[in-house]
Amino acid sequence: MGNFIFHGCDTVELARKYGTPLYVVSEDEITSRIRAIKSCFDEKYERCRTHFASKAFLTRDMLRVLIDEGLGLDVVSGGELYLARGVSFPASRIAFHGNSKTAREISDGMEYGVGKFVCDSVDEINLIDETARKSNLRANILIRVNPGVEGNTHKHILTSGGGTKFGLSPEAVVNAMPVLMKMKNVSPLGFHFHVGSQLMDESAHLAAADVLLSLIRDLRSKMGFETRILDMGGGFGVSYTDADRPIPVECFIEAMVKRVEEFCAGSGIKRPDLIIEPGRYITGPSGITLYTVCGVKEVPGVAVYVGIDGGYPDNPRPALYGAVYDAVAANKYGEPPDCKVTIAGKCCESGDIVIRDIALPAVERGDVIAVLCTGAYNHAMANNYNKTPIPAIVAVKNGRPRLSVRRQTYADLYACDPLLDTKAPSAPAE
Ligand code: LLP
DSSP, X not given: OBOOEETTEEHHHHHHHHOSSEEEEEHHHHHHHHHHHHHHHHHHOSSEEEEEEGGGOOOHHHHHHHHHHTOEEEEOSHHHHHHHHHTTOOGGGEEEXXXXXXXXXXXXXXXXXXXXXXXXXHHHHHHHHHHHHHTTOOEEEEEEBOOOOOOSSOGGGBOSSTTOOOSBOHHHHHHXXXXXXXXXXXXXXXXXXXXXXXXXXXXXXXXXXXXXXXXXXXHHHHHOOOOOEEEOOOOBOOOSSTTOXXXXXXXXXXXXXXXXXXXXXXXXXXXXXXXXXXXXXXXXXXXXXXXXXXXXXXXXXXXXXXXXXXXXXXXXXXXXXXXXXXXXXXXXXXXXXXXXXXXXXXXXXXXXXXXXXXXXXXXXXTOEEEEESOSSSSSXXXXXXXXXXXXXXXXXXXXXXXXXXXOOOHHHHTTTSOOSOTTSOOOOOO
């Protein structure tokens, strides 16, 4: 019994010191997850690279950890690239993804010298070719392939199969390849797939790898195209609650590597360099969000609502994907559960429910709630609905907390529409 300790830090003290809502991320956990996945991949395959999908969680501190740990970086927008440039992230280790890149994003990526563009359409490749020609450059590209495989996950985070906008079909690639191979300012190095996110086992990855490997073999036999890189995406699931039982990430990697090796040995194609690009696996379980209870209200026969000072703006995932989280009462940690409650966010939306029907000790106004496993796609997807400032991020390393990203102020909310009256009420305390 006592306070909930997260990687050596008392979360109730963190809430007091930095205010709530508050994202807390453990850099130790991030580093150890990076090392687990990278070392497993490095041991199993001779030429491979692990990238981090920055869309999952992007801060300057995160980029510094990635630089130190030797990871590559996936960006999908000019905004993500901007921060990477800001910390001088090694350009050659950056892959620029995205299904709808603007001309500006392409020229920004080229100017910085990103290692490769991962392309989603022939139109995009034409634009890259034209842009590179103007600067007398040659851009490396991977072509995103939709392997037509449907993984078992929420349909909004499924990125392969009939209903998705991503990538080219293998047939479309075969048709486009003769033209792409002749382009003067583009070097096609290989192919990419990403079947989806929060996958619990390796089956979809393997089915997709089979499609890509057959394509690689056919392109070689039909037109002599030698694939140098195969990027197998991310998507390795994590456990949000006891109901999620993902296979260990090592099993994902082992299975994929084995499939590539066996296929290459059997078909005589050269082994491509391999890339994986996890996001959620690295940061998801490394973060939590702290909230203060604003009030408790029982609606007889419906629910006991525990209203908190955050919700949809800092975590839109329950509303968007029906995502389910676990939580603890941070200042009553270990106390026996009292009853099932529904943790309600503060937005004017009935859908702003953070967790339904969770057993907690009796909580009251002023208590601190820690929602677990919020390190991926929470800060990244945070928004200002109801003009709610985005919470601060505290990074914990060796049991010591430090402010990593400050809380938005009210003035930040209106930075593009500033008040002329300089005597306006000041921002909330940091
Ligand atoms: N590579 C590509 C090309 C991707 O599109 C993604 C995620 C990843 C890698 C990383 O996937 P991960 O290892 O994190 O599963 N907002 C959603 C997730 C969308 C993921 C989209 N792509 C959510 O909150 O669940």
